[in-house]
Amino acid sequence: MCGIIGYVGERQSAKDVVIDGLKALEYRGYDSAGIALATDKKIKIFKTTGRVKGLEIKVPDINAGVGIGHTRWATHGKVCEENAHPHLSFDGKIAIVHNGVISNARSLKAELVEKGIPFSSSTDSEIIAHLLALEDCDMEKAIENVGKKLEGATTFLAIKAGEEAIYMRRCGASLAVGLGEGENFVASDTLALGKYTQTVVILSDGECAKITPRSAKFFKDGKTVVKKPIKINRSAPKECSCHMRSEIDEIPRALLRTFKQISQGVNDSVLETLKNADKIIFCGCGTAYHAGLYGKAVFERILNIPCECVVASEFDEVRFCGEKVAGVFITQSGETADTLLALKRCKAQGGKTVALTNVEASSITFEADETLYLGAGTEVAVAATKSYVCQLLALYILAKACVGQSVSKGEITRVANCARDICAVSLYEDKIKKAKLFFIGKGIDFITAQEGSLKFKEITYKMTDAYQAGELKHGTIALVDGKSVVIVVATNGKDKERIEASVSELKSRGAYVIAIESIGETGANKTYELPRISDDLLLPVLSVIPLQSLALTASLCLGLDPDKPRNLAKSVTVI
Numbered sequence: 001m002c003g004i005i006g007y008v009g010e011r012q013s014a015k016d017v018v019i020d021g022l023k024a025l026e027y028r029g030y031d032s033a034g035i036a037l038a039t040d041k042k043i044k045i046f047k048t049t050g051r052v053k054g055l056e057i058k059v060p061d062i063n064a065g066v067g068i069g070h071t072r073w074a075t076h077g078k079v080c081e082e083n084a085h086p087h088l089s090f091d092g093k094i095a096i097v098h099n100g101v102i103s104n105a106r107s108l109k110a111e112l113v114e115k116g117i118p119f120s121s122s123t124d125s126e127i128i129a130h131l132l133a134l135e136d137c138d139m140e141k142a143i144e145n146v147g148k149k150l151e152g153a154t155t156f157l158a159i160k161a162g163e164e165a166i167y168m169r170r171c172g173a174s175l176a177v178g179l180g181e182g183e184n185f186v187a188s189d190t191l192a193l194g195k196y197t198q199t200v201v202i203l204s205d206g207e208c209a210k211i212t213p214r215s216a217k218f219f220k221d222g223k224t225v226v227k228k229p230i231k232i233n234r235s236a237p238k239e240c241s242c243h244m245r246s247e248i249d250e251i252p253r254a255l256l257r258t259f260k261q262i263s264q265g266v267n268d269s270v271l272e273t274l275k276n277a278d279k280i281i282f283c284g285c286g287t288a289y290h291a292g293l294y295g296k297a298v299f300e301r302i303l304n305i306p307c308e309c310v311v312a313s314e315f316d317e318v319r320f321c322g323e324k325v326a327g328v329f330i331t332q333s334g335e336t337a338d339t340l341l342a343l344k345r346c347k348a349q350g351g352k353t354v355a356l357t358n359v360e361a362s363s364i365t366f367e368a369d370e371t372l373y374l375g376a377g378t379e380v381a382v383a384a385t386k387s388y389v390c391q392l393l394a395l396y397i398l399a400k401a402c403v404g405q406s407v408s409k410g411e412i413t414r415v416a417n418c419a420r421d422i423c424a425v426s427l428y429e430d431k432i433k434k435a436k437l438f439f440i441g442k443g444i445d446f447i448t449a450q451e452g453s454l455k456f457k458e459i460t461y462k463m464t465d466a467y468q469a470g471e472l473k474h475g476t477i478a479l480v481d482g483k484s485v486v487i488v489v490a491t492n493g494k495d496k497e498r499i500e501a502s503v504s505e506l507k508s509r510g511a512y513v514i515a516i517e518s519i520g521e522t523g524a525n526k527t528y529e530l531p532r533i534s535d536d537l538l539l540p541v542l543s544v545i546p547l548q549s550l551a552l553t554a555s556l557c558l559g560l561d562p563d564k565p566r567n568l569a570k571s572v573t574v575i
Helices: 015-028 052-058 105-114 126-134 139-149 243-249 251-265 268-275 287-303 312-317 337-348 363-367 386-402 409-423 444-460 469-474 493-508 536-557
Strands: 003-009 032-038 043-049 066-072 094-102 152-160 166-169 176-179 183-187 199-202 208-212 215-220 279-284 307-311 325-331 352-357 370-373 436-441 464-468 484-490 512-517 526-529
Touching: 003 015, 003 094, 003 152, 003 166, 003 208, 015 032, 015 052, 015 066, 015 183, 032 052, 032 094, 032 152, 043 052, 043 094, 066 094, 066 152, 094 105, 094 126, 105 126, 126 139, 126 152, 139 152, 139 166, 139 208, 139 215, 166 183, 176 215, 183 208, 243 251, 243 536, 251 370, 251 386, 251 409, 268 287, 268 325, 268 352, 268 370, 268 386, 279 287, 279 312, 279 337, 287 307, 287 325, 287 386, 287 444, 287 536, 307 312, 312 337, 325 337, 337 352, 337 363, 352 363, 352 386, 386 409, 386 536, 409 536, 436 444, 436 469, 444 464, 444 484, 444 536, 464 469, 469 493, 484 493, 484 536, 493 512, 512 536
Parallel strands: 279 307, 279 325, 325 352, 352 370, 436 464, 436 484, 484 512, 512 526
Antiparallel strands: 003 066, 003 183, 032 043, 032 066, 094 152, 152 166, 166 208, 176 183, 176 199, 208 215
8 A cells, every 4th residue: 555666876865766756655645754865874764643744844855866765644653653664674784664464463573672672653664673673684685584574565665774775575465677778766656757767667575676776676585577668658647736537537538548448458358358258257346336336237238248347355155156156356556466366266267358457567467368458548646537427438338349349439429529518517515524325326337326425435435326226215314313414326317217216305304315317307305417318328427427526626625635535545455
């Protein structure tokens, strides 16, 4: 979940590069931030709680060509300066940053305490620094030895006083080395490297590396590993006052990019994998799970084969997964730990795997049998918006392609134009700030209702939930009163009678009802009519946008930061 970055090179100070990288990685965690800079004789560490901008102010200009940095999402130990990374070894000679969770931390710490090693934090990560300092060998051997003692997700970087080098080991969480001229870089996400280099090497699990200004050495189990550099096309987005607003506004352009990317990316191998399956399992977490629910509905309707959608963390409960099963694993970042584990479990049972991700060279691309890239563009805000609608579009195009049907550019251009019109409309009601909030829908609209509810939870911290419209009378309506606002999603004409009845029931109990609809008047207090498009299966691409905008406006009106909601990170890389 955390972000780690390192620089070694001929620049007078590593500070600027590391701070710059931390800003690009802040979506991975913003509980605290820190930097370690190595001079000729010692390591200087600076930390702060909160955002990277606070750290930037604290760090003086220091002539140091080696530096590592960290932005934290807390797992072990409260949010405080002592628990912020980097952590220094007991002898002051080694500093480390870590992304992951050490599952055997308790026993390792007990051993160190018994040896008289003092601890200055309550994190599991500090263990790594002390273990490295106790190794009676060079750093290359030391990181391998220590790495093998650690259990769980244990990707880390280390620097040593007096050495112009960064050492690293990947286990669980992603790690990429960026290659430059007279300088080299390392980061947990290539997003932090794109400003400086487009040539990267992706480490695999268990691999280690040593980078200096003019060399990069990769090794595992004491043997050199030959790694092939790859080209990326990534750069951190420009700073703006609200990334979520910008990303919602970008949806029309993102849809067109995804249409082009998926239309070109769907090859015969992908199609054969899906067409020949007796069952397709869709899998994801959070918003990606909701995209999977949409995929299940669309594929069942278009391909007429049984499908299942599973939350990634529950994949071990899936039954009847085997050679005739195809899994579609959806993850914006390509690094979601639970989704990666689910994919591996699917492969272990003989299933074929297709990854749908937005990030080139992400971990899932090296694990899946086939990969489709969204092409939605970088998404910085924690709450997914444009990536979600692009996932829906990608799944729709993919389902159509499986039955030999193409989706025209004109059709998607029409959808994109409609999205642009929707982005310009505000449905905000001030009563939402204090209201009990409910979302309802029927069939495929219930998926949109669930995603709308999730957006409000993420960025307004309001307790909201989504319900099937027909289930209101079976318990849920007991929660409804004059302080309730209910948002109804209604895009299927055959459901009109049921939706009208639900709206009437809600209003009779005092609720204020907002309808997002394409079926005609439902009797709601406030209505937004969706534009007409050629295929109703594409309406969820449009109907979710007003809910995203509504959540965003509510968050801003509550004085919150929608880009960086509390306790959340964009990429969940630990289980």
